[in-house]
Amino acid sequence: MKISTKGRYALRMMLDIAKNGGTEPVSLNDVAKRTDISLKYLEQIVSLLSKNGLLKSRRGAGGGYIMTRTPDKYSVGDILRATEGGIAPVSCLDDEVNMCPHADTCPTLEFWQGLDKVISDYVDKTTLWDIIEKNRIKNGQYDYCI
Amino acid sequence: MKISTKGRYALRMMLDIAKNGGTEPVSLNDVAKRTDISLKYLEQIVSLLSKNGLLKSRRGAGGGYIMTRTPDKYSVGDILRATEGGIAPVSCLDDEVNMCPHADTCPTLEFWQGLDKVISDYVDKTTLWDIIEKNRIKNGQYDYCI
DNA sequence: AATAAATCATAGCTTATAACTATGATTGGA
DNA sequence: TCCAATCATAGTTATAAGCTATGATTTATT
Numbered sequence: 094m095k096i097s098t099k100g101r102y103a104l105r106m107m108l109d110i111a112k113n114g115g116t117e118p119v120s121l122n123d124v125a126k127r128t129d130i131s132l133k134y135l136e137q138i139v140s141l142l143s144k145n146g147l148l149k150s151r152r153g154a155g156g157g158y159i160m161t162r163t164p165d166k167y168s169v170g171d172i173l174r175a176t177e178g179g180i181a182p183v184s185c186l187d188d189e190v191n192m193c194p195h196a197d198t199c200p201t202l203e204f205w206q207g208l209d210k211v212i213s214d215y216v217d218k219t220t221l222w223d224i225i226e227k228n229r230i231k232n233g234q235y236d237y238c239i
Numbered sequence: 240m241k242i243s244t245k246g247r248y249a250l251r252m253m254l255d256i257a258k259n260g261g262t263e264p265v266s267l268n269d270v271a272k273r274t275d276i277s278l279k280y281l282e283q284i285v286s287l288l289s290k291n292g293l294l295k296s297r298r299g300a301g302g303g304y305i306m307t308r309t310p311d312k313y314s315v316g317d318i319l320r321a322t323e324g325g326i327a328p329v330s331c332l333d334d335e336v337n338m339c340p341h342a343d344t345c346p347t348l349e350f351w352q353g354l355d356k357v358i359s360d361y362v363d364k365t366t367l368w369d370i371i372e373k374n375r376i377k378n379g380q381y382d383y384c385i
Numbered sequence: 386a387a388t389a390a391a392t393c394a395t396a397g398c399t400t401a402t403a404a405c406t407a408t409g410a411t412t413g414g415a
Numbered sequence: 416t417c418c419a420a421t422c423a424t425a426g427t428t429a430t431a432a433g434c435t436a437t438g439a440t441t442t443a444t445t
Contacts, residue, residue, distance in 0.1 A: 094242055094319075094326045094358075096351075098404065101329065104347055120420065134405055140422075153413030154419040169350065173240075180240045183247065200374045201250055204315065204365060205242075211361045212240075215354055228346045244433065266391065280434055286393075299442025300390040 096177065102130050103138050103176040104169060110148070111164045111221050118150070118157030138176060145175035164225060170216035180216065181209045242323065248276050249284050249322040250315060256294070257310045257367050264296070264303030284322055291321035310371060316362035326362070327355045 105128045110119045113127070121139060125132040139158060142148045147167065148158045160167075173180050179187035183205045185196065196202055251274045256265045259273070267285060271278040285304060288294045293313065294304040306313075319326050325333035329351045331342065342348055 094240065094246075094323055094328065095330060096240055096328050097402095100240075101347075104350075108346060118420095122420080131405070133407080136421075136423095137405085143421095150421060151413090152411075152421045154417095155414060156412085156420045158421090177240055182240065182242050184241060200254060200370060201247075203373060204250075204370055207365070208358070208361055211357045212354070215357045219350060219353070224346060224350055227349060243431095264391095268391080277434075279436080282392075282394095283434085289392095296392060297442090298392045298440075300388095301443055302391045302441080304392090 094182065096173070099138055099141075100173045100177040100180075102128070102135070103142060103172050105130065106135060106138065107142070107147070107167060107172055107221055108224060110158060110160060111167075111225060114158075114160060116159075118155075118159045120157035123157075141176050142172070145171075147171060147175055163222070165220050165222035167221045168217045169219045169221070169224075170213060172221075173216055180212065181205075182212065183209075240328065242319065245284055245287075246319045246323040246326075248274070248281070249288060249318050251276065252281060252284065253288070253293070253313065253318055253367055254370060256304060256306060257313075257371060260304075260306060262305075264301075264305045266303035269303075287322050288318070291317075293317060293321055309368070311366050311368035313367045314363045315365045315367070315370075316359060318367075319362055326358065327351075328358065329355075 106124055109124050109128050113119055113123070121132055121135050124130075125135050128135075139148065139150075143150050143158065146161060149161055150156065150158050170180070181187045184191045185193040185202075186205060186209050193199065252270055255270050255274050259265055259269070267278055267281050270276075271281050274281075285294065285296075289296050289304065292307060295307055296302065296304050316326070327333045330337045331339045331348075332351060332355050339345065
């Protein structure tokens with residue numbers, strides 16, 4: 094029941110780009126230094142984010158990544174769904190492919206659906222802006238544990 | 240972000256024992272047949288449940304496992320915590336051992352704590368009785384997908 | 386007392402996934 | 416033409432999941 098590093102690092106990265114980016118693109122190299130994640134691993138994760146339309150890229154020198162919307166328009170759910178492979182607590186709720194043949198009689202399915210819902214509701218209502226705003230107070234030096 | 244088979248099977252097993260047990264112990268062999276889980280794997284999982292006081296055992300012929308309380312006194316959270324190794328979405332929230340050195344400045348910690356809370360609240364408020372009761376209506380043949 | 390049915394304990398095994406690292410191609414501004 | 420960046424894909428290593436296997440111990444029944 095753990096979020097993987099992909100999801101956690103993606104959140105770090107998006108927060109970093111939200112803070113340090115403006116009209117100019119933010120290079121992954123800079124993100125890597127600030128977030129303490131290897132450039133090569135970030136490249137893999139960022140590819141998921143841009144494939145899913147959360148970031149757009151500019152190639153070549155002076156390039157980098159730019160947000161496609163304002164921080165309050167990104168839910169953490171958007172970010173986790175793009176990078177984890179489905180955030181449902183059981184795989185049969187992730188998509189039609191994993192949907193089980195006897196879902197209609199499974200005694201525990203309803204319970205798992207309920208759990209999925211409280212998780213989804215929570216991650217969908219929290220935005221990047223919320224997280225940034227709450228941390229504005231303790232403005233100083235920070236480090237991520239997760 | 241998936242619950243493992245240990246947690247899911249433990250829930251199946253507890254439901255099975257709740258339904259099929261009374262004053263007499265329920266043997267794992269019977270549980271194995273009904274739930275379609277291998278006896279050997281069930282033995283491992285049940286050991287976690289009895290270590291944590293969720294079941295008590297009677298050894299020898301005619302033995303098996305008996306519930307220590309009524310189904311409405313078991314939350315699904317009890318069962319998952321006994322069998323998964325901590326249900327928090329990030330390991331630094333599981334226990335003091337994994338607690339991170341710079342938790343006081345981590346910008347995302349509060350978000351994860353909030354997620355942990357909605358999950359805990361949900362699994363703690365749902366009991367075995369709730370699940371059994373909801374399935375009493377569709378009384379017939381059933382199969383678990385999960 | 387012997388047998389069989391059960392739990393209990395621990396080790397091993399096989400597969401999948403996580404978490405990266407490495408190599409190199411492509412793009413585009415200075 | 417550099418060089419700084421993204422992009423694409425393959426390879427590597429470590430860890431954990433998901434079991435299976437072996438055998439000991441306990442206890443009701445015959």
